[in-house]
Amino acid sequence: MNETLVVMVRGIIGFFTLLLLTRILGKQQISQLTFFDYILGITIGSIAASLTTDLTTRAFPHWIGLIVWVILGLLLQGITLKWRRGSKFLDGEPTIVIMNGRIMDKALKKMRYRVADLLEELREKGIFDLNEVEYAVLETNGKLSVLKKAANQPITPKDLNLSVPYKGISTELIYDGVVIDENIKAVNRDRAWLEAELKKRYINHPSQVFLALLDPNGQLFIDKYSDNQKNIIDIGDYPGPN
Amino acid sequence: MAKFLYYCIPMVMIIGFVLIMASSPLLKQPMGKNDNVEKYIKIVNRNIIDEKWTDAAKNQKQLKSAWEKVVRRIQFGAERDEMNDINKNIARLKGYIKANDKADALAELSELKNHWYNIRF
Numbered sequence: 001m002n003e004t005l006v007v008m009v010r011g012i013i014g015f016f017t018l019l020l021l022t023r024i025l026g027k028q029q030i031s032q033l034t035f036f037d038y039i040l041g042i043t044i045g046s047i048a049a050s051l052t053t054d055l056t057t058r059a060f061p062h063w064i065g066l067i068v069w070v071i072l073g074l075l076l077q078g079i080t081l082k083w084r085r086g087s088k089f090l091d092g093e094p095t096i097v098i099m100n101g102r103i104m105d106k107a108l109k110k111m112r113y114r115v116a117d118l119l120e121e122l123r124e125k126g127i128f129d130l131n132e133v134e135y136a137v138l139e140t141n142g143k144l145s146v147l148k149k150a151a152n153q154p155i156t157p158k159d160l161n162l163s164v165p166y167k168g169i170s171t172e173l174i175y176d177g178v179v180i181d182e183n184i185k186a187v188n189r190d191r192a193w194l195e196a197e198l199k200k201r202y203i204n205h206p207s208q209v210f211l212a213l214l215d216p217n218g219q220l221f222i223d224k225y226s227d228n229q230k231n232i233i234d235i236g237d238y239p240g241p242n
Numbered sequence: 243m244a245k246f247l248y249y250c251i252p253m254v255m256i257i258g259f260v261l262i263m264a265s266s267p268l269l270k271q272p273m274g275k276n277d278n279v280e281k282y283i284k285i286v287n288r289n290i291i292d293e294k295w296t297d298a299a300k301n302q303k304q305l306k307s308a309w310e311k312v313v314r315r316i317q318f319g320a321e322r323d324e325m326n327d328i329n330k331n332i333a334r335l336k337g338y339i340k341a342n343d344k345a346d347a348l349a350e351l352s353e354l355k356n357h358w359y360n361i362r363f
Contacts (some may be wrong), residue, residue: 002317009318013259020252055322060263 098136
């Protein structure tokens, strides 16, 4: 009986099972997770860890436990997607904690949320004066969404009637020295055009380029491997490795 | 083809994992030479009942060797405690046979049998 080998095999099983299951569970971002999703993630991870290292029990029951938790998680996801009332019951609802500039103290008490927590969340959003806030909503993931009073909203180009150029997503033309031909084709250009653009910037070969991006306005961003920076600013405050 | 592989690879992986984890009952069955644990349990049992201590000692060694072969195959799915208990049973059995202690040897063998049957799906 070779315990190291057994742990290795069980580790591979646990790792890839977890990988598959998390792919099945979906692409919710950490910031979008509700408190329950968070606990679900921790529990699934913990079961996978036991599956790997707890040799006192068979691997299969752990694995089944993992599958059961994921199936239940999927089931709840399905319910919250299809059934709005169920979603409200399972995930909770966003709660208004500041309305028309007034703190809803009863709502705070119900949520077991202290005023100090509210002020901290506001400060993290750069709001130090409560008078600036029109609405604040505590979301189901525990984050605070804030709507400032109209007078405190930042000015946008629209407010000033300014026309601004369109900004979309840039396309990668060279990545790590490799030209991506599909992307060049997708932006209706060709290699000859790219090479001419590189020549203009005194670059003889695409392999010298770390990253080349083309934005929707036709502006080319190029970053070479050799940066030729003479005075590199070190933001570290000690001489060791960053 | 890519879509087929996208679904096929995870399925194959899952099936492979289940086979590894749940195959102990199958893998404990005799597959080669001198790895029939159940047969040696029966032989040693008979030897002890008949008080043929020399034969019992010889067959206990065979039982140990058969178990060592089987354990290599079943270690990925079986419980470590169960396997450790069988190791202990075999070691103690050796002592009882040496001491010609029929009652304890039979008790030990009975416990060993119980652990052996517990290696299941």
